[in-house]
Amino acid sequence: MMILYCAPISPFARKVRMLTRHLGFEGDVEERFVDTAAPDATFFAANPLAKIPTLVTPQGQALFDSAVIAAYLDARAGNPLTPPGEACFAAKAYEALADGVMEAIVLIVYERRWREEAKREPRWVAHQEAKIARGLTRASETVVRPGHQLQIGDFSLAAALGYLDLRFEGTWRATFPDLEGWLTDFAAQVPAFEATRYHASSQRRA
Structure with missing residues (x-):
């Protein structure tokens, strides 16, 4: 199971939330809405910058920012959204x-x-x-x-x-x-x- 720290209005979080659904990972991702102005210790442990979105992989690796998360999700899905070569x-x-x-x-x-x-x-x-x-x-x-x-x-x-x-x-x-x-x-x-x-x-x- 992956954990996605996000917020309901963040455009960067929405980008990732759309990708998890489109790439077929919705059932594999637990979305946790956080308040970046008052983050809890668990979120700090995942991302010391307390920025959203942050994705924690099944192996416990925290990934951020949205571009890194997007590349990870696409790679897991076989890169359907990344053109080949140059x-x-x-x-x-x-x-x-x-x-x-x-x-x-x-x-x-x-x-x-x-x-x-x-x-x-x-x-x-x-x-x-x-x-x-x-x-x-x-x-x-x-x-x-x-x-x-x-x-x-x-x-x-x-x-x-x-x-x-x-x-x-x-x-x-x-x-x-x-x-x-x-x-x-x-x-x-x-x-x-x-x-x-x-x-x-x-x-x-x-």
């Missing part, structure tokens, strides 16, 4: 791009949550927003490319877009119609997207 590096770069978009979104959320309005840095927020826009532009070019096959980066991108819907009311959709159509197709191909949908009642937990 193409794997482009796939990893795409995953890193989508993960970077997620990180920028989370940083904006934290800035608004933890800083008083008078102490917020508008230029810093604008810098993160620009990263998101550039990242989504590049991601859009990637997913509409002929012959694009489902891969780990798609799970990162779907988690990022879902998080934008939750935190910023889907304002990205008007700017990136290709991604809106892609997300509809992804949700149809990957039922785990709907199964792990963010719930507004848990917004303070990520």
